[in-house]
Amino acid sequence: MIQRILDKAVAGERLTPEEGLTLLESHDLAAIGKAADAVTRRLHPEPIRTYNIDRNINYTNICSAVCDFCAFYRRPKHPEGYVLPREDLLAKVRETLELGGDQILMQGGLHPDFKLEWYEELLHDIKSRFPQVNLHAFSPPELHAFTKINKLPIRTVLERLKAAGLGSIPGGGAEILVDRVRKEITRGKVLTDDWLNVMRVWHELGGVSSVTMMFGHVETLGERIEHLQRVRRLQDETHGFTAFICWTFQPEHTDMAHIPPAGSFDYLKTQAVSRLFLDNVPNIQSSWVTQGLKIGQLALLFGANDMGSLMIEENVVAEAGTVHFLTLDEIRSAIEELGYTARQRNVRYQLVDLAHEQRAIAANRQRQSLPLVQLAG
Numbered sequence: 001m002i003q004r005i006l007d008k009a010v011a012g013e014r015l016t017p018e019e020g021l022t023l024l025e026s027h028d029l030a031a032i033g034k035a036a037d038a039v040t041r042r043l044h045p046e047p048i049r050t051y052n053i054d055r056n057i058n059y060t061n062i063c064s065a066v067c068d069f070c071a072f073y074r075r076p077k078h079p080e081g082y083v084l085p086r087e088d089l090l091a092k093v094r095e096t097l098e099l100g101g102d103q104i105l106m107q108g109g110l111h112p113d114f115k116l117e118w119y120e121e122l123l124h125d126i127k128s129r130f131p132q133v134n135l136h137a138f139s140p141p142e143l144h145a146f147t148k149i150n151k152l153p154i155r156t157v158l159e160r161l162k163a164a165g166l167g168s169i170p171g172g173g174a175e176i177l178v179d180r181v182r183k184e185i186t187r188g189k190v191l192t193d194d195w196l197n198v199m200r201v202w203h204e205l206g207g208v209s210s211v212t213m214m215f216g217h218v219e220t221l222g223e224r225i226e227h228l229q230r231v232r233r234l235q236d237e238t239h240g241f242t243a244f245i246c247w248t249f250q251p252e253h254t255d256m257a258h259i260p261p262a263g264s265f266d267y268l269k270t271q272a273v274s275r276l277f278l279d280n281v282p283n284i285q286s287s288w289v290t291q292g293l294k295i296g297q298l299a300l301l302f303g304a305n306d307m308g309s310l311m312i313e314e315n316v317v318a319e320a321g322t323v324h325f326l327t328l329d330e331i332r333s334a335i336e337e338l339g340y341t342a343r344q345r346n347v348r349y350q351l352v353d354l355a356h357e358q359r360a361i362a363a364n365r366q367r368q369s370l371p372l373v374q375l376a377g
Contacts, residue, residue: 003031005022006031009039017225023273024269025221032269032276033303036273039275039276040275040284043282048340048343049300050351051306051308051332051335051343052102052309052345052346053096053344054104054310054312055096055104056105056107056309059083060081060084063110064110064111064145093129097133098363099310100344100359101312102132104136106135106138107139107142107172110188115149116149119161120161121164123137123166139172140174140198141173143158143161154201158201162205168210169207171211171245173189176217179192180223181223196230199238200234203238209241209242210243211281213228213246217249242283244278245285248290268302269302271299272302272303275304283306286307287308288307288334293326293334300335300340307331310328329364
């Protein structure tokens, strides 16, 4: 029954939400994966698969929202709450650049006290010292919270942050873009239309962003498709999403720990269906951070054309007990074992020059050879 739908997607025709749901309801993982791989090869016929080098710096874990799925956040005035000292943050940026990175993924909790000027100063401090770095920062929930705290429209907030050095926006905090789901698992956090509008306005200002989906919790399969439909509709309008990344909810150490974790079968199927459905989003990232090396590698045969980030540092998923760390050589080997050439890229999926790439490989190998006590220092 699904082969007609798969043939339609492989031929470049747009799937309907009903057809997308039929695929998600199917258990024919091999056929769905084969079709997703065919679409990926049509969109990316080049003999390469990509990765980037960045670092996820969480500048604060203090958050006024309550997300049942999050093990990272701390309520205001909680003894474990922190705001990263500026010099520590700048040292992390410096190390990232020394390891061949060109980007900082910077996100935090919804801090109730910081005004927009604090964030402008943060961006300015980084860009004035490291003008070459792209600041991939502040997910839509953060940006929407800035509008509430500062009583400013989102366009003004984004214009000011862009002038201060904001380069692109990460697609975090999307979870499932269906209000029923969002209201069940979060309180005090942006709802669907406002999440999408943050991205819409940023794209209208000439900016690019990624878009994500965290699944495998309280949503239905139909709501996963509803999420993809909303992403596809906005991309038709703005063309500002560079990539889509999905991952499974990590329940350990959260208030939703009773929910059985989704497995690799569901992950690979959902990613493959996403590739088939999102015909206007150019790139799909593997989520090896949550899935591990082998499933992350297999994802390159189920619709992904990018291994995502080296992730020199990652805190949010790690707090939920899922800790997968790969070296740069392991990421490159995962790509090359499948017969592709591994290449480093930037946020716009442009390849970095080979000399830069080779310097990054050498720097990361040197770092891996350092004693653990030296790395900790």
